[in-house]
Amino acid sequence: MITGIIITLNESKNIKECIESLLQVCSEIIVVDSESTDNTVQIATELGAKVINQPYLGDGIQKNVGLDYSTNDWVLSLDADERLTDAAVQEIKAIDLSNTPHDAFALRRKNHIGSRWIQQCGWYPDFCIRLYNKNKTRFAAVKQHAAVQASNPYRLNADIIHYSFEDIGQLFAKPGRNFSGRAAKIMYEKGKKANALSPITHGLNAFIRKYFFQKGFLGGVDGMTVSLSSAINSYLKYAKLLELQRDPKVLEKENFNKIW
Known part of the structure; x- marks a missing residue:
């Protein structure tokens, strides 16, 4: 059963x-x-x-x-x-x-x-x-x-x-799913650090991994779109982590008890 x-x-x-x-x-x-x-x-x-x-x-x-x-x-x-x-x-x-x-x-x-x-x-x-x-x-x-x-x-x-x-638009902004913001909060609580280059390097690495090593180029427009969305999400994750580290006003208003 x-x-x-x-x-x-x-x-x-x-x-x-x-x-x-x-x-x-x-x-x-x-x-x-x-x-x-x-x-x-x-x-x-x-x-x-x-x-x-x-x-x-x-x-x-x-x-x-x-x-x-x-x-x-x-x-x-x-x-x-x-x-x-x-x-x-x-x-x-x-x-x-x-x-x-x-x-x-x-x-x-x-x-x-x-x-x-x-x-x-x-x-x-x-x-x-x-x-x-x-x-x-x-x-x-x-x-x-x-x-x-x-x-x-x-x-x-x-x-x-x-x-x-449901569609490509939702891939970049699925309602109620702030993946990059949630990930940034989790990383901040774990004490992980970002620097000024982190968003760019992690975003670029995500795109290269998806599009070339995981053969997104064989998927046409959808392969490119998925690769770009992965890069953007990775870029934003580290950009938001960096923001939490360096902007007291943003950090103060962030609710770490709310994960979504």
């Missing part, structure tokens, strides 16, 4: 399909909601999910909240904008979870912009551990880019679909 766990914040557009996807392999669904102001909670409740209200604590910490409410040892974690493919459903159903040497299972993630599957820039195969035994492992308790810390994972030959961004 598997428990599906989803963390949400204003995901009324996505939550129904995500829950329905998980119900193909899960006996219960837990939604950990970060005080949504739309009807995310209502939709989830109507579909039979157990909803836990929890102000956002950070990526890995938030994803672990639902573990205390799970009645099953095995957990399948999806973001609200992710779906299981038919192949993933079949692969998961074929696992003997009561008699496996593995503490977790990874799936390839097919990241999309709109309906376009982006195969370059490191966006595929993008293996992610999503099915794991909560008694043996869990997400790292970090505030951003958390991953399951498994000791003996196995890679399944199947994908999950990730509707990352």
Whole structure:
């Protein structure tokens, strides 16, 4: 038996399909909601999910909240904008979870912009551990880019679909997701330092990595766009960190208790 766990914040557009996807392999669904102001909670409740209200604590910490409410040892974690493919459903159903040497299972993630599957820039195969035994492992308790810390994972030959961004515009400014600002705050709290060259060097390195080493040039306009967005995000992350270090007025008004 598997428990599906989803963390949400204003995901009324996505939550129904995500829950329905998980119900193909899960006996219960837990939604950990970060005080949504739309009807995310209502939709989830109507579909039979157990909803836990929890102000956002950070990526890995938030994803672990639902573990205390799970009645099953095995957990399948999806973001609200992710779906299981038919192949993933079949692969998961074929696992003997009561008699496996593995503490977790990874799936390839097919990241999309709109309906376009982006195969370059490191966006595929993008293996992610999503099915794991909560008694043996869990997400790292970090505030951003958390991953399951498994000791003996196995890679399944199947994908999950990730509707990352609705369009190119959202790639640069996804509503409610200030990635660079959040990352800068996390780095500042950890004591990391930036200098005047940091934004430029990190931004340039991000573009070179995505466009050349991860073959974004093979992806045409989308490959270039993803590479540029990565460069801009990296540039802004270090520019904002530098601003926090050198501008007392900006630092004073920043709320470090609010991660989003």
